[in-house]
Amino acid sequence: MFSRVLFFLTLSLFGFAASAKDFQSFTGRLTANKVRVRAKPDLESPIIRQMSKNDLLLVVGEEKEFYAVAPLKDTKAYVFRSYILDNVVEANRVNIRLEPHVDAPIIGQLQSGERIQGVPSSISNKWLEMTPPKNTRFYVSKEYVENAGGPDYLAAMDKRKSQVDNILSSAYTNAEAECKKNYEEMAPQHAIEQFQNIMRNFADFPNAVQQAQEGLALLKETYLNKKIAYLESKAEISAEMKQDLLRKHKEDTCELSSVKIDPSLWNKRSQTKETLGFWDTLEESLYLSWTAFHSGRSLDDYYIEQKANASVLTGRIERYSYDVRNKPGDFVLRGREDAPIAYLYSTQIDLEQYDGKTVTILASPRPNNHFAFPAYFVFSVEWN
DSSP states (O other), X not given: OHHHHHXXXXXXXXXXXXXXXXXXXXXXXXXSSSEEEESSSSTTSOEEEEEXXXXXXXXXXXETTEEEEOOOTTXXXXXXXXXXXXXXXXXXXXEEESSSSTTSOEEEEEOTTOBOOEEEOSSOTTEEEEOOOTTOOEEEEGGGEEEEEOHHHHHHHHHHHHHHHHHHHHHHHHHHHHHTXXXXXXXXXXXXXXXXXXXXXXXXXXXXXXXXXXXXXXXXHHHHHHHHHHHHHTTOOOHHHHHHHHHHHHHHTXXXXXXXXXXXXXXXXXXXXXXXXXXXXXXXXXXXXXXXXXXXXXXXXXXXXXXXXXXXXXXXXXXOOOOOTXXXXXXXXXXXXXOEEEEEEOSSSOGGGGTTOEEEEEEEEEOOTTOSSOEEEEEEEEEO
């Protein structure tokens, strides 16, 4: 009897191991927005990040109602520097954390003698930033994942995304440069072809297509207006000719008829690339750390709590233009006798419009990276 039980137990364990081993990795596509990637396969586990509909993941296993997924390529991990000497781990069971602080979720461990490639964290130099180990696994609920193709599909799509991002960036750079020229010097055809290439060949990246349409619409509108102004200055255009140009322009841009033309598009794109991206990333990092102790809470919940505990400050806002590492804000708030009292940044308010003005702000404390004054995230601004 005992031998029979042992046989079936061995067979069961063998079947489980074979099932896990036989899992076929695939590229998963998310079917909803705000899908949460978690550190462990349960709903109480810390949230690693939220992802959007049509985002892709490499699914490498499954556990109950969750798929195990490989870390996204931009995921960073952190270890305390005291345990690392010359990139060699000096202790056993050294925790690998998602953020550079001791309350961040643990996503793995290192053992004595293992080698890592890390650099000091820009947020806290007490920690080393590294790529998560290859065996790191995160988890996504199965109900939000569909099979998009084999495991190689993700790499192929990453390559295509890199291509479309490069083309879009180049097109915007070229278009902006052309729009700054006089009409006689403009040669917009190359930028036009770049935008049209994206619209024709990258329909699987709808956000890029939308940005290409917006850039193309502004470029063509600017070219038309400069052409008309040039001809009028030379007295070489009649009312009939002007109407004919407008008619041809309308026919040429019929596919862009639903696109709203934004004259400030070039400036907005530059500002987003250079500034907002960093602060957005920092805010996401702080939110995810907060969710480790507030499971199931949204980003709105996070900011509601932050506002409830925010401080009211008064002073004159001034852009902090010094190019220094780890600066805790893009602006400085100056108080009495023009002395600086705080660093400021915001992803919700355009602080640039308040530069040089005396204001009252509602703001929440943020890490000041060991600078001389406290740092704050600004929720609202009122002129005094």
